Amino acid sequence: GAVVSQHPSWVICKSGTSVKIECRSLDFQATTMFWYRQFPKQSLMLMATSNEGSKATYEQGVEKDKFLINHASLTLSTLTVTSAHPEDSSFYICSAREGGRPRNTEAFFGQGTRLTVV
Amino acid sequence: AQSVSQHNHHVILSEAASLELGCNYSYGGTVNLFWYVQYPGQHLQLLLKYFSGDPLVKGIKGFEAEFIKSKFSFNLRKPSVQWSDTAEYFCAVPFSGGYNKLIFGAGTRLAVHP
Numbered sequence: 639g640a641v642v643s644q645h646p647s648w649v650i651c652k653s654g655t656s657v658k659i660e661c662r663s664l665d666f667q668a669t670t671m672f673w674y675r676q677f678p679k680q681s682l683m684l685m686a687t688s689n690e691g692s693k694a695t696y697e698q699g700v701e702k703d704k705f706l707i708n709h710a711s712l713t714l715s716t717l718t719v720t721s722a723h724p725e726d727s728s729f730y731i732c733s734a735r736e737g738g739r740p741r742n743t744e745a746f747f748g749q750g751t752r753l754t755v756v
Numbered sequence: 757a758q759s760v761s762q763h764n765h766h767v768i769l770s771e772a773a774s775l776e777l778g779c780n781y782s783y784g785g786t787v788n789l790f791w792y793v794q795y796p797g798q799h800l801q802l803l804l805k806y807f808s809g810d811p812l813v814k815g816i817k818g819f820e821a822e823f824i825k826s827k828f829s830f831n832l833r834k835p836s837v838q839w840s841d842t843a844e845y846f847c848a849v850p851f852s853g854g855y856n857k858l859i860f861g862a863g864t865r866l867a868v869h870p
Binding site (some may be wrong): 642670672674680681682683684687731733735743744745746747748749750 | 792797798799800801802805846851856857858859860861862863
């Protein structure tokens with residue numbers, strides 16, 4: 639299947655700093671990408687939908703000023719956790735769907751990024 | 757609102773045992789259902805999906821799932837598990853109007869012992 643790559647795979651940062659996570663579609667162009675987070679022993683929760691060339695759509699309860707999403711190209715979406723705090727420590731996962739294909743085309747997932755804020 | 761629940765959080769089996777993982781959904785629209793698997797250290801992968809038609813869906817690696825509308829269920833099955841099936845399994849439904857925007861169940865962690 640298609641490959642979606644996240645970078646970094648893990649990151650440790652100090653409280654108050656910002657962290658950028660990249661999500662790349664390696665062999666297809668993704669007009670839409672999705673960002674999820676997964677707390678320990680819990681399921682994945684959708685945070686936002688990232689659309690190339692337009693503003694991201696955030697799910698209820700997700701602070702858009704805290705989690706900045708940029709989808710500037712058809713192969714890259716970035717999630718920036720601004721002024722990170724320990725409660726932002728989580729596993730962040732992206733998925734990407736190829737543009738120009740039927741709406742029910744499968745989205746592929748990245749390997750995830752484990753963020754630890756100390 | 758859509759929701760999905762998985763009954764078993766941890767399952768431990770011996771190789772060759774049969775597997776059934778429960779998934780129930782609450783969904784008001786056209787039913788689309790998914791099972792994903794996450795092997796240790798790997799990407800989430802699609803095991804199988806149901807859109808319409810035959811309620812018994814065959815997936816990869818010998819997995820299957822049966823959509824039972826009257827029970828709002830989409831249980832995952834495999835007749836004989838292998839050690840390599842050790843992974844976490846997630847049932848999912850899409851948000852209304854968003855095929856790839858998914859609501860995931862809590863997940864079931866499966867451990868298969870040789």
